[in-house]
Amino acid sequence: MRCPYCHHTDSRVLESRSSEDHSTIRRRRECPVCLKRFTTYEKIEMAPLLVIKKDDRREEFSRDKLLRGILKACEKRPIPMEMVEEVVDGIEREVRSEYEREVAAERIGEIVMRRLRDLDGVAYVRFASVYRQFRDVESFAQEILGLLDSKKIGGSE
Numbered sequence: 202m203r204c205p206y207c208h209h210t211d212s213r214v215l216e217s218r219s220s221e222d223h224s225t226i227r228r229r230r231e232c233p234v235c236l237k238r239f240t241t242y243e244k245i246e247m248a249p250l251l252v253i254k255k256d257d258r259r260e261e262f263s264r265d266k267l268l269r270g271i272l273k274a275c276e277k278r279p280i281p282m283e284m285v286e287e288v289v290d291g292i293e294r295e296v297r298s299e300y301e302r303e304v305a306a307e308r309i310g311e312i313v314m315r316r317l318r319d320l321d322g323v324a325y326v327r328f329a330s331v332y333r334q335f336r337d338v339e340s341f342a343q344e345i346l347g348l349l350d351s352k353k354i355g356g357s358e
Contacts, residue, residue, distance in 0.1 A: 204232035205239055212239075222294065250296070251303045259303070264293055271313065274328040278321050288316050322348055 202212045212230040215238070219226050226243040250262040268289045275285055292312050296304055310332045317325040326345060335341040 202230060202241055204235060204237065206237045207232060207235040209234040247297060250300060252309065253303055253305045255306065262296070264289060267292060270328070274317060274324040275321065278324055280321055280324065284320065288320060292316055318348065
């Protein structure tokens, strides 16, 4: 594995750890030349999953794009990165288990909103405001009232 700092073509593994679902291996490495440490991830290569956009374009599913969107929604919230990554892993697992080759972007958005609703109300509303493209304050307020009602019904207050 090439060192990202000095570009030496070798490194030694200091520690390996498997993810909970055993689909990813995290390796902590050290470069023998510059002695800097870095982390690599080994993941099973899956068949490409295409996302069907609203305008019928298709693009390859991107875990990184999903992570960026969720991080933006969770910005300045007291949510540990580990929890965010667990949510992203769960969404990716759910999407890949339900859809073999293609999935509508709307379906991914609904899954993200469901997971964020359970994780953090503010992150949920932030994501929903972009995803649902609210046209006015009233539709935004309705979304918040719906979230508050679901929290009361669920008994999490």
